[in-house]
Amino acid sequence: MFQLNGRCIYLVGMMGSGKSTVGKILAEVLGYSFFDSDKLVEQAVGMPSVAQIFKVHSEAFFRENESNVLRDLSSMQRLVVATGGGAVIRPINWNYMKKGLSVWLDVPVDALAKRIAQVGTASRPLLDQPSDDPYTAAFTKLSMLAEQRGEAYANADARVSLEEIAAKQGHGDVSKLTPTDIAIEALLQVGNFVNEHPTIHSQVGDLQVDSHSRRVQTL
Numbered sequence: 001m002f003q004l005n006g007r008c009i010y011l012v013g014m015m016g017s018g019k020s021t022v023g024k025i026l027a028e029v030l031g032y033s034f035f036d037s038d039k040l041v042e043q044a045v046g047m048p049s050v051a052q053i054f055k056v057h058s059e060a061f062f063r064e065n066e067s068n069v070l071r072d073l074s075s076m077q078r079l080v081v082a083t084g085g086g087a088v089i090r091p092i093n094w095n096y097m098k099k100g101l102s103v104w105l106d107v108p109v110d111a112l113a114k115r116i117a118q119v120g121t122a123s124r125p126l127l128d129q130p131s132d133d134p135y136t137a138a139f140t141k142l143s144m145l146a147e148q149r150g151e152a153y154a155n156a157d158a159r160v161s162l163e164e165i166a167a168k169q170g171h172g173d174v175s176k177l178t179p180t181d182i183a184i185e186a187l188l189q190v191g192n193f194v195n196e197h198p199t200i201h202s203q204v205g206d207l208q209v210d211s212h213s214r215r216v217q218t219l
């Protein structure tokens, strides 16, 4: 059982880790609104895709707009925000995200590359290497990024490790985990963090997570 007091939840993690997919489920369960920061940057810039923003402008231009979006969101309440995978590399973004709670979706690189190969790399400009097949392109670049960014993701308040969930479920296969399994673990980890870092307590709005019955109840 824990209470969020309307604090926003920011999902961080590598491309393909499921931030956008799991974020929508979390928002629904919590009665929060969902925002995808990539979509908000597209709207702010007036372009239809992140890929086009990278192409017409630059990664630096995208990062500047990404920070502006996170700054604007940080003054709001009751949001689940799926950040872009690179949001963690700018310290200023942590100033914004620390106004709420951050959750790292920690997914093995091989699983990330398999997911991305299924949908293609076109929408993720950093992975789009036309000379390679999509799995190899994604795996090679993601391995490098994971190495560079590992410590930045570890700044998050809570970590959801797919390897740990799969081990708990007794099969060790992360590809069997559904977005719902991951959302439930995220709620449990957020609950642990909130309970270990108590703020002023009130009974109304407390959340009770029961991972066996898969129920989340607002008291």
Ligand SMILES: Nc1ncnc2c1ncn2[C@@H]1O[C@H](COP(=O)(O)OP(=O)(O)O)[C@@H](O)[C@H]1O
Pocket: 013, 014, 015, 016, 017, 018, 019, 020, 021, 022, 082, 115, 116, 119, 175, 177, 178, 179, 182
């Ligand atoms: N638990 C999961 N199992 C299998 N595929 C998933 C899972 N979560 C997300 N995906 C798929 O992986 C891809 C990347 O997910 P997405 O939510 O867009 O990640 P992110 O926003 O972190 O880049 C999407 O095609 C999505 O449908």
Ligand SMILES: O=C(O)C1=C[C@@H](OP(=O)(O)O)[C@@H](O)[C@H](O)C1
Pocket: 013, 014, 015, 016, 019, 020, 038, 050, 083, 084, 085, 086, 087, 123, 124, 125, 126
């Ligand atoms: O990791 C990154 O640097 C990026 C991740 C993307 O978002 P997703 O993590 O939702 O794919 C998007 O912001 C952009 O292509 C850059």
Ligand SMILES: [Mg+2]
Pocket: 019, 020, 036, 038, 082, 083, 084
């Ligand atoms: Mg996304």
